Amino acid sequence: MGSKKIKKGGRNVRREPRQWRARQTVEAILEAVVRIVKREGIGAVNTNRVAEVAGVSIGSVYQYFPDKRAMFIALHRQHIEEIDRLIHRTIVECGQSSLEGMICGVFDAMVDAHAKDPAYSSVIFSEIPHRPHGTEEFAVRLHGVIRLALAAKKGEMPRGLDLDVAAFVVGNIVDALAHGAAMRRPRGVTIEVAREESVRAMVGYLRGRGRGRRLACEDRA
Amino acid sequence: MGSKKIKKGGRNVRREPRQWRARQTVEAILEAVVRIVKREGIGAVNTNRVAEVAGVSIGSVYQYFPDKRAMFIALHRQHIEEIDRLIHRTIVECGQSSLEGMICGVFDAMVDAHAKDPAYSSVIFSEIPHRPHGTEEFAVRLHGVIRLALAAKKGEMPRGLDLDVAAFVVGNIVDALAHGAAMRRPRGVTIEVAREESVRAMVGYLRGRGRGRRLACEDRA
Amino acid sequence: MGSKKIKKGGRNVRREPRQWRARQTVEAILEAVVRIVKREGIGAVNTNRVAEVAGVSIGSVYQYFPDKRAMFIALHRQHIEEIDRLIHRTIVECGQSSLEGMICGVFDAMVDAHAKDPAYSSVIFSEIPHRPHGTEEFAVRLHGVIRLALAAKKGEMPRGLDLDVAAFVVGNIVDALAHGAAMRRPRGVTIEVAREESVRAMVGYLRGRGRGRRLACEDRA
Amino acid sequence: MGSKKIKKGGRNVRREPRQWRARQTVEAILEAVVRIVKREGIGAVNTNRVAEVAGVSIGSVYQYFPDKRAMFIALHRQHIEEIDRLIHRTIVECGQSSLEGMICGVFDAMVDAHAKDPAYSSVIFSEIPHRPHGTEEFAVRLHGVIRLALAAKKGEMPRGLDLDVAAFVVGNIVDALAHGAAMRRPRGVTIEVAREESVRAMVGYLRGRGRGRRLACEDRA
């Protein structure tokens, strides 16, 4: 009954917060990290400062996060989870839509995820040390969910289409363009135009004349 | 170095190397950074170690780089420059090629830049604190050079095409897919397939029926 | 630390000690600085050594002093405070004394403050970078307290005497002569003689025939 | 005949500059030190920066100064020399003056020396590490020259007066008050008043009833 520290899987996990207060503490900590990152860049994030901004003691930070990276990993996971959730919802909502509708939905979901808080997403992606498998984890999750979305519209796409290849292509495009549309559009490109063109590119690709004539890449030097 | 604080005396700018010896030193330093990053990750980069690996004294490091970040910035610039150069060369080489040829060339150039040294590019892109304008700088440069490449094949594309929009779309796609192709292909997607499909997507988009029928995005919830 | 440069994140202010332990730490640190200064000169003072001599970790030093200078500033303040206290005590103790008694008392207080630990005072005054207002702060404090002492014996001094002028003159004399008496007497001048003569000079000045005949400065070239 | 480095006394002396160019270099270096000290404080003085500001190479600095301290020592010596010269001149000029005239002259000489460039003198005195014998050297020189000045007016002072004691007292007073008058007068004390009062104090002391009645110091607690 003496409640000692209980490691769950063994994998650097501390006691899950059971109490209401505990959840609040955890959230305060993660919010503090985000606040600092947004205001001063990731370089300004250090555990003591996080504790201060969160209004808790440094000891409490270590009560819930075994080390500094754990906070970033938690944040990263949250972000992945959110995108996952957004796209899953889109898949459901677009059950009756055309392929275009689905792609639009997915694209918008991504833009939302990024645009809601550009500075934050930017940081999550470009500054957080998502070492070692962070990046892959995101890519894998995205690939999976995009594959799911495409599978739902398989009827509208050419027979021979390899879903994995398509998900790879569309996943990368949607991520890059949503990111780009939300955060670094060149002058004169509105977000609506970016969206329309992005979707056109993806749909065009997916509807493409399947096993069309070979590409004429080889005619160059 | 948490808060904003003021330094004491003098120069924030280090001399540009004038003598032959000096150039060698600078190169040795940058190479050392790359070596460490590739072997042990960016976390293992510290100025003293850089000096050691470069075979110069720590003083020499600071003779040419005002601070640690400066080394990364220099590397970042180098990388941008290299991609710029590669694509410019492609533009020239594909002067007589079709649109497909050009896009293939650009894509391959990007893959080359990334694949030659995946760990390194990955780090340059995802780990280096390219605060504040680093990322934009790359995006801007890429946009510019892609625009140039497309302009060279304007004849093969629909009349109404807005070059800036097209460059934005193609630039993002080529970067994301080349990156993805070089570094995180899902099982079963070969690099050749990735290339072919990527090019197909871009060319399809560019040749697309221009101002074709409106997309049916709005048929969803 | 040559040029003006900006620091990154957070706090420039260290917490005031709250627990008992903390006060002890702060004292140990300041004492360590004094010990090192006295034994090896100010040049031997470096933060790591201070921590070592104080028997605390370097981290603890920075817990209470934002930077190296802060330790010296604290010491400087302590010294000013002590002289202030000593002279205030003298004023009280000499409440019934004559003007001579008061001046003697003040002089002795100054000598005490300096002689108790000549090397240390010397360092506090001549070596500590009491930039920017350190020096003035001392002069101002001394002026104030000397003025107080003189005011207590106003009856023994000529009517027209301007207390500020007198405090300025006496303050400078007492400081210089006490300092000199304690630390750089020429051969053949005992501390008693130095004291007697110093006091004679000050009392003579203060009792001086007030608005006596003009000084004959102007009879020179 | 191979002109090797020739140490003169053995005491850290490098070849004295013989050529015109060399003198200019030395002066440029010392001026650079002063400029830096005045503009940014002594903390900003470092040999490389001195070379830069002086417009010479760091190698040239070491051609004429064996180490960093040597520059400060040279400056210190210059300052002492100047005061010496000024007071010697005063002694001559006041050959026919009264004691008051002489004291006035000495005081003015000191004020001049300090007031000409207050920031500089202040720094020379309070910031330069006049370790180990710097301070004494100044005190000794000042004592000597003041003694000389007083000796010239011995006739106007009481018989029993010990010249060494008098020079000690007057030397300290004149230095402190001239310094104070030039650099930290309290509000409401003009430099003229400071001068008049300072001189009154010194002359009063010197003319004082010599071995007058004992001071009543001992009537205090």
Added chain:
DNA sequence: CATGAATGAGTGTTCATTCAT
């Protein structure tokens, strides 16, 4: 003699982490 590239011991400072209270 002058130059300035190179050196490297030394120092100030940070910050993740522990643990007594």
Added chain:
DNA sequence: AATGAATGAACACTCATTCAT
């Protein structure tokens, strides 16, 4: 559970000094 004082390895960076050119 929470607190926050304490720790100390690690690091960024400085600057007096040397020496090849």
